[in-house]
Amino acid sequence: MLFWSTRQRICRLSKRCSTVNDQQERKIILVVGGAGYIGSLTTHYLASSNYQPIVLDNFSKGHREFLDGFEVVEADVTDPSSVNEVFTRYKIDAVVHFAALTEVGNSMRHPVEYYRTNVGGTINLLQAMENARVRKLVFSSSAAVYGNPVTVPISEKHALAPINPYGRTKLMMEQIIADAEQAWGLSWVALRYFNAAGADPLAPCGEWHDPETHLIPNLLLAAAGKKDNLQLFGTDHPTDDGTAVRDYVHVADLARAHIIALRHMDANAGGRIFNLGIGRGFSVREVIRSAKEVTGSEFGIVEADIRKGDPAVLLADPSAAMEELGWRPEYTDIDEIVRSAWDWYMKNGFEPPSP
């Protein structure tokens, strides 16, 4: 069966699952939003790491094609009865929660929808966990909780001042989760990702958002002739080349961090928050250069004004995750990150995966 061989290859060839304990009973992990970009790869890694993932997703943004062979419950996290039902049907050990609306600009146009899905969905999930006495949660947070950074690199101690509804939902969710710890003993790890990027060369899933707002996929789609009039927002930032600097963290490194976080909770009660970035920034111009080099394609870019609320530099200090979780990003070279994404698009013919 193709699915199994893919999973085994992920584990064997990448050596990312070297701590797999084949003796242990397979714990059931509910992956909420597991059909999306980061959630789907984490689902594959969970299976390769001797967990039994069950995906809950409403497929508003996710893709079934990424989950061939996995157990999937089609449900909306904003519907409390469907969420409760999953916890009565399965003996869930822990939850990994990715489900959210994620576009910053859209969150400014439709804030209520964002609070309803992100905050409301998390409340439903926590209530169902409390009812079922499931007390372990890994939560997808975001660098958006920091807003415009006052100091870089950004450590977890940096002031929390989100500048858009999306970032505020992430901060509220962290606070609600922390309250659940105090009230009924939830153990949790919030992972504040910086800019997720790339694809695992051995996995069937990759980055396909609609609309796509992220830089690297848009550059690669432009390189493939699938997109034109690509805009570069902001050329007069106070950075070396005038363009915004971001910390690109590979999706494989993110997926692996979730496995580590689950294991961390087996030995540590309470809650912890970790930044996940590589601690190194690349400017938009550097990423454009990389995309042109990797793809061998010359595509046009239209320079545009700085977008309101776009910080000049977002750079993680990931030392807490490194020291406390023992997490180390394996991908630190921008060309390697871009190439991994390009290979995935090439393999998949630049066609949208099935919804």
Ligand SMILES: NC(=O)c1ccc[n+]([C@@H]2O[C@H](COP(=O)([O-])OP(=O)(O)OC[C@H]3O[C@@H](n4cnc5c(N)ncnc54)[C@H](O)[C@@H]3O)[C@@H](O)[C@H]2O)c1
């Ligand atoms: N991609 C990034 O760079 C990045 C950076 C920081 C944080 N994050 C966070 O990581 C998480 C995953 O991001 P992603 O890029 O994989 O996003 P994604 O859109 O690819 O995945 C989100 C998944 O959640 C599902 N979903 C949305 N609303 C739902 C609902 N009401 N009920 C059930 N399922 C629902 C979608 O169908 C999708 O499969 C999100 O919470 C996002 O905020 C992402």
